[in-house]
Amino acid sequence: xxxxxxxxxxxxxxxxxxxxxxxxxxxxxxxxxxxxxxxxxxxxxxxxxxxxxxxxxxxxxxxxxxxxxxxxxxxxxxxxxxxxxxxxxxxxxxxxxxxxxxxxxxxxxxxxxxxxxxxxxxxxxxxxxxxxxxxxxxxxxxxxxxxxxxxxxxxxxx
Amino acid sequence: xxxxxxxxxxxxxxxxxxxxxxxxxxxxxxxxxxxxxxxxxxxxxxxxxxxxxxxxxxxxxxxxxxxxxxxxxxxxxxxxxxxxxxxxxxxxxxxxxxxxxxxxxxxxxxxxxxxxxxxxxxxxxxxxxxxxxxxxxxxxxxxxxxxxxxxxxxxxxxxxxxxxxxxxxxxxxxxxxxxxxxxxxxxxxxxxxxxxxxxxxxxxxxxxxxxxxxxxxxxxxxxxxxxxxxxxxxxxxxxxxxxxxxxxxxxxxxxxxxxxxxxxxxxxxxxxxxxxxxxxxxxxxxxxxxxxxxxxxxxxxxxxxxxxxxxxxxxxxxxxxxxxxxxxxxxxxxxxxxxxxxxxxxxxxxxxxxxxxxxxxxxxxxxxxxxxxxxxxxxxxxxxxxxxxxxxxxxxxxxxxxxxxxxxxxxxxxxxxxxxxxxxxxxxxxxxxxxxxxxxxxxxxxxxxxxxxxxxxxxxxxxxxxxxxxxxxxxxxxxxxxxxxxxxxxxxxxxxxxxxxxxxxxxxxxxxxxxxxxxxxxxxxxxxxxxxxxxxxxxxxxxxxxxxxxxxxxxxxxxxxxxxxxxxxxxxxxxxxxxxxxxxxxxxxxxxxxxxxxxxxxxxxxxxxxxxxxxxxxxxxxxxxxxxxxxxxxxxxxxxxxxxxxxxxxxxxxxxxxxxxxxxxxxxxxxxxxxxxxxxxxxxxxxxxxxxxxxxxxxxxxxxxxxxxxxxxxxxxxxxxxxxxxxxxxxxxxxxxxxxxxxxxxxxxxxxxxxxxxxxxxxxxxxxxxxxxxxxxxxxxxxxxxxxxxxx
Numbered sequence: 001x002x003x004x005x006x007x008x009x010x011x012x013x014x015x016x017x018x019x020x021x022x023x024x025x026x027x028x029x030x031x032x033x034x035x036x037x038x039x040x041x042x043x044x045x046x047x048x049x050x051x052x053x054x055x056x057x058x059x060x061x062x063x064x065x066x067x068x069x070x071x072x073x074x075x076x077x078x079x080x081x082x083x084x085x086x087x088x089x090x091x092x093x094x095x096x097x098x099x100x101x102x103x104x105x106x107x108x109x110x111x112x113x114x115x116x117x118x119x120x121x122x123x124x125x126x127x128x129x130x131x132x133x134x135x136x137x138x139x140x141x142x143x144x145x146x147x148x149x150x151x152x153x154x155x156x157x158x
Numbered sequence: 159x160x161x162x163x164x165x166x167x168x169x170x171x172x173x174x175x176x177x178x179x180x181x182x183x184x185x186x187x188x189x190x191x192x193x194x195x196x197x198x199x200x201x202x203x204x205x206x207x208x209x210x211x212x213x214x215x216x217x218x219x220x221x222x223x224x225x226x227x228x229x230x231x232x233x234x235x236x237x238x239x240x241x242x243x244x245x246x247x248x249x250x251x252x253x254x255x256x257x258x259x260x261x262x263x264x265x266x267x268x269x270x271x272x273x274x275x276x277x278x279x280x281x282x283x284x285x286x287x288x289x290x291x292x293x294x295x296x297x298x299x300x301x302x303x304x305x306x307x308x309x310x311x312x313x314x315x316x317x318x319x320x321x322x323x324x325x326x327x328x329x330x331x332x333x334x335x336x337x338x339x340x341x342x343x344x345x346x347x348x349x350x351x352x353x354x355x356x357x358x359x360x361x362x363x364x365x366x367x368x369x370x371x372x373x374x375x376x377x378x379x380x381x382x383x384x385x386x387x388x389x390x391x392x393x394x395x396x397x398x399x400x401x402x403x404x405x406x407x408x409x410x411x412x413x414x415x416x417x418x419x420x421x422x423x424x425x426x427x428x429x430x431x432x433x434x435x436x437x438x439x440x441x442x443x444x445x446x447x448x449x450x451x452x453x454x455x456x457x458x459x460x461x462x463x464x465x466x467x468x469x470x471x472x473x474x475x476x477x478x479x480x481x482x483x484x485x486x487x488x489x490x491x492x493x494x495x496x497x498x499x500x501x502x503x504x505x506x507x508x509x510x511x512x513x514x515x516x517x518x519x520x521x522x523x524x525x526x527x528x529x530x531x532x533x534x535x536x537x538x539x540x541x542x543x544x545x546x547x548x549x550x551x552x553x554x555x556x557x558x559x560x561x562x563x564x565x566x567x568x569x570x571x572x573x574x575x576x577x578x579x580x581x582x583x584x585x586x587x588x589x590x591x592x593x594x595x596x597x598x599x600x601x602x603x604x605x606x607x608x609x610x611x612x613x614x615x616x617x618x619x620x621x622x623x624x625x626x627x628x629x630x631x632x633x634x635x636x637x638x639x640x641x642x643x644x645x646x647x648x649x650x651x652x653x654x655x656x657x658x659x660x661x662x663x664x665x666x667x668x669x670x671x672x673x674x675x676x677x678x679x680x681x682x683x684x685x686x687x688x689x690x691x692x693x694x695x696x697x698x699x700x701x702x703x704x705x706x707x708x709x710x711x712x713x714x715x716x717x718x719x720x721x722x723x724x725x726x727x728x729x730x731x732x733x734x735x736x737x738x739x740x741x742x743x744x745x746x747x748x749x750x751x752x753x754x755x756x757x758x759x760x761x762x763x764x765x766x767x768x769x770x771x772x773x774x775x776x777x778x779x780x781x782x783x784x785x786x787x788x789x790x791x792x793x794x795x796x797x798x799x800x801x802x803x804x805x806x807x808x809x810x811x812x813x814x815x816x817x818x819x820x821x822x823x824x825x826x827x828x829x830x831x832x833x834x835x836x837x838x839x840x841x842x843x844x845x846x847x848x849x850x851x852x853x854x855x856x857x858x859x860x861x862x863x864x865x866x867x868x869x870x871x872x873x874x875x876x877x878x879x880x881x882x883x884x885x886x887x888x889x890x891x892x893x894x895x896x897x898x899x900x901x902x903x904x905x906x907x908x909x910x911x912x913x914x915x916x917x918x919x920x921x922x923x924x925x926x927x928x929x930x931x932x933x934x935x936x937x938x939x940x941x942x943x944x945x946x947x948x949x950x
Contacts, residue, residue, distance in 0.1 A: 017460075018442045018443065018463070020943075021443075021460055021462045021463065022462045022941050022943075024462070025416075025460035025461050025462035025463075026460070028407075028461075029416055029459065029460040029461060029462075030459070030460065032410065034401070034404065034407075034408035035400075035401025035402075036401075037405070037524075037525075037573070038407065038461065038526070038602065039524050039525075039526070039605065039861075040605040040860045040861055041461075041465065041604060041605060041938075041939070041941055042605075042860055042939045042940075042941065042942055043942050043945055043948065044803070044860055044861045044862040045524065045605070045860070045861045047524060052946070052949060055949040055950055056949060056950050057945055057946060057948065057949040057950075058945045058948070059945065060941065060942075060945070061941065061942040061943065061944060061945030061948075062943065062945040062946055063943050066943070066946065075401065076399075076400065076401035077400070077401050080400075087399075087400070091399045091400065094395070094399045095391065095395055095396065095399060098391040098392060098395060098827055098828075098831065099395075099399075100392055100394070100395045100398040100399065101263035101264070101265070101574075101831055101835060102262055102263025102523070102524070102525065102571075102572060102573050102574045102575075103263070103394065103395075103397070103398030103399075103403050103573070104263075104405060104523070104524045104525045104573030104574060105524050105573075106398050106399055107398075107399075107401045110399060115950055116950070119950050129874075132869055133869045133870040133872075134869075135869050136804075136868060136869075137869075138524060138861050138866065138868065139524070140522075140523050140524040140574045140576070140866065141263045141524075141574055141835050142834055142835030142836070142837070142838035142839060142867065143831070143834070143835065144834075144838065144867065144868075144869055144872045145834050145872065145876055146831070146834070147869075148869070148872070
């Protein structure tokens with residue numbers, strides 16, 4: 001069976017898997033990292049949102065063979081490490097606004113929010129409501145109001 | 159966006175609380191202090207005082223739900239249980255409670271922890287809540303549904319905690335040589351006036367009892383509450399935001415490998431034969447392939463390989479029980495099942511009659527149906543999010559040929575429920591697969607399975623008719639719906655207490671309908687009736703007809719929308735505006751209070767641009783009297799704004815939901831979260847959220863097919879308003895309360911904005927499909943490979 005090497009949450013890992021297995025299942029089923037959730041498997045619900053080299057992406061729609069050894073994959077478990085704290089400022093904002101209901105979508109929501117803030121900054125501007133409306137992550141409990149408040153509060157803390 | 163609040167601090171003086179009434183609890187024989195109380199409480203309250211009648215018009219015929227509603231029914235059902243819920247004190251001074259209800263996002267564990275911390279004088283973080291396995295002796299008490307948990311547990315949980323505190327004080331008195339009533343318990347420590355102090359942890363053995371004893375206690379006066387009634391963050395939030403919170407598919411049970419099922423193209427279709435079993439068994443990563451009653455199961459090393467194997471299966475499918483049905487045929491049957499009016503028109507009265515159709519709605523949570531099962535010859539162990547674990551345990555035992563005591567049913571916190579987890583579809587299926595292949599399995603439904611074979615809120619047709627002169631003389635409201643499945647025990651819980659409810663001879667569906675359909679207006683002779691179609695015996699078998707269930711409410715969103723939209727039409731026919739008309743005819747002062755509050759906060763009467771409208775609607779359920787205000791923007795530039803693979807349409811731009819709760823609100827921050835979620839559900843069901851049935855098959859296979867609210871649909875402003883509690887002793891339920899009034903107010907606002915009265919909900923249901931349906935064979939949409947193209 002082919003082996004694949006990449007960085008996951010700051011650690012270099014090597015895993016055996018068929019080339020076409022989607023990265024989500026490599027992370028969850030083979031490596032036991034369960035922060036990224038399954039909600040659709042076709043890159044529409046965004047519950048598995050994680051980062052590749054700092055950008056948001058959905059590992060349910062990427063074959064493991066397309067991940068390079070130099071690629072850094074970050075799941076919610078590795079997010080705080082990006083700033084060297086127990087919690088990322090966006091996670092703190094999530095707690096301050098008591099966003100969570102069932103919690104299933106929230107790892108993906110937080111990873112999406114962090115990437116969206118960085119994307120706006122890279123363009124040299126602050127996050128807008130229109131940016132937030134580009135976030136496609138589904139929350140079936142309906143925490144969208146508090147997600148918006150938390151993103152706006154968390155962005156300047158980043 | 160703003161999320162304003164007004165008057166969200168409920169009146170913690172406790173309304174009409176029995177502050178000095180004595181409650182009966184127990185000390186249990188145990189190595190450390192364990193205090194308990196009987197479910198249903200040691201005290202039975204009478205019905206709450208009727209609200210003062212008000213308004214013009216003819217008083218309505220009393221409806222059952224005006225006096226006894228669904229909450230009462232479920233709380234009564236909890237009372238006869240002789241068995242106990244128990245709080246255990248630990249050596250580290252903390253308290254543990256195994257909650258016999260299910261946490262699915264509604265914040266129940268937080269609210270119960272708050273009640274225990276309050277009464278036991280502990281810091282909140284010193285209270286640990288876990289979810290209890292199935293406990294058959296609890297009968298109807300281990301059922302999480304009908305938004306009744308807080309209503310049923312508020313008094314018993316406090317009673318058990320009060321017993322524990324009393325015993326700790328007594329033990330401290332012995333140690334300190336002082337009278338217990340001169341000691342003070344605070345923040346987990348007992349102190350005396352002379353300066354002595356003992357932490358709870360040092361007392362848990364001394365306070366333990368070696369016999370089980372009955373104890374009478376007084377509860378803390380609600381006026382002294384310092385935790386209950388305060389805005390409190392969820393106790394499980396840190397785990398959720400760090401990814402540490404574990405749902406069923408996150409659990410690591412040895413050898414429980416990923417498992418999925420290849421399902422038929424039409425609802426509950428059957429397997430005639432599998433043409434390539436052996437070939438699929440050799441696919442990479444696949445360990446087992448086996449036909450089961452609902453399809454063909456595959457087990458493998460990863461779910462991704464299971465998806466590929468499911469889609470590789472070549473199955474000869476037999477028909478399902480509803481292959482002849484489409485949206486139009488079901489609607490026709492519902493209309494045919496609608497009886498003619500029974501109140502005859504007279505020459506002196508005018509008549510108005512309307513009919514509205516409500517489409518099937520997807521009922522799945524974001525966490526798909528899932529379960530882990532390890533079935534052996536003489537025992538089975540199951541993990542799943544089930545809200546009626548005793549029924550699940552009994553049914554699975556029967557299906558496996560085991561005794562109920564041989565099946566351990568673990569309850570796992572859910573990734574949402576909205577009613578679906580009342581059923582144990584995945585648990586039952588996982589058990590069948592594990593038994594057939596003789597190995598542990600971790601079963602997960604694909605989203606497409608959840609959409610196409612999962613439970614839906616039934617289609618219904620609401621018919622409503624009024625006769626009027628200067629006032630309304632009569633109102634008849636009928637709901638014809640596809641049979642709602644109540645086989646999960648919810649109905650038995652209610653009918654078990656039927657003798658306490660004036661509903662002898664009613665079916666479970668009729669009981670629930672009747673208990674959730676109060677009269678709100680002085681409309682004279684008032685009649686409501688439910689008829690359900692698809693009732694043939696074969697449709698009532700497992701997988702016999704449509705897969706239905708409640709979805710964050712049973713009948714009332716459709717009933718309330720029919721009633722409130724019709725009230726707007728009636729107001730127009732009688733020459734009044736919707737708000738003034740409601741003010742004139744609401745039947746009591748509570749309804750008037752919430753109506754006025756919603757109008758005030760929403761700004762009723764303010765001018766709106768052409769294409770923007772306001773709606774206002776009333777509802778009463780789960781011991782909440784509610785009013786909802788909605789502003790909607792139906793201007794072309796809003797309706798037609800482009801979103802990739804999304805539906806935009808009219809946008810709710812502002813919302814207000816006002817509630818007058820039945821008693822103290824345990825956690826206002828949590829209730830506001832429920833009000834936000836319920837509001838979103840309501841407008842989504844009014845505008846975009848439905849599934850389409852075509853010859854026994856559902857078109858929707860995922861999100862971006864099923865258009866529940868996304869960020870681009872969100873109102874810019876939503877204001878939940880919690881008024882000071884009314885004078886009753888029954889706390890209200892929050893999980894489902896907002897859906898019906900929000901649905902209704904959105905429909906009314908749409909009518910105001912466009913001048914068009916919708917006849918079908920959601921309003922876009924009969925538009926051309928906004929997506930290209932995925933094929934039904936093979937059953938699962940293929941996993942994409944281009945995810946990196948969308949990285950941002």
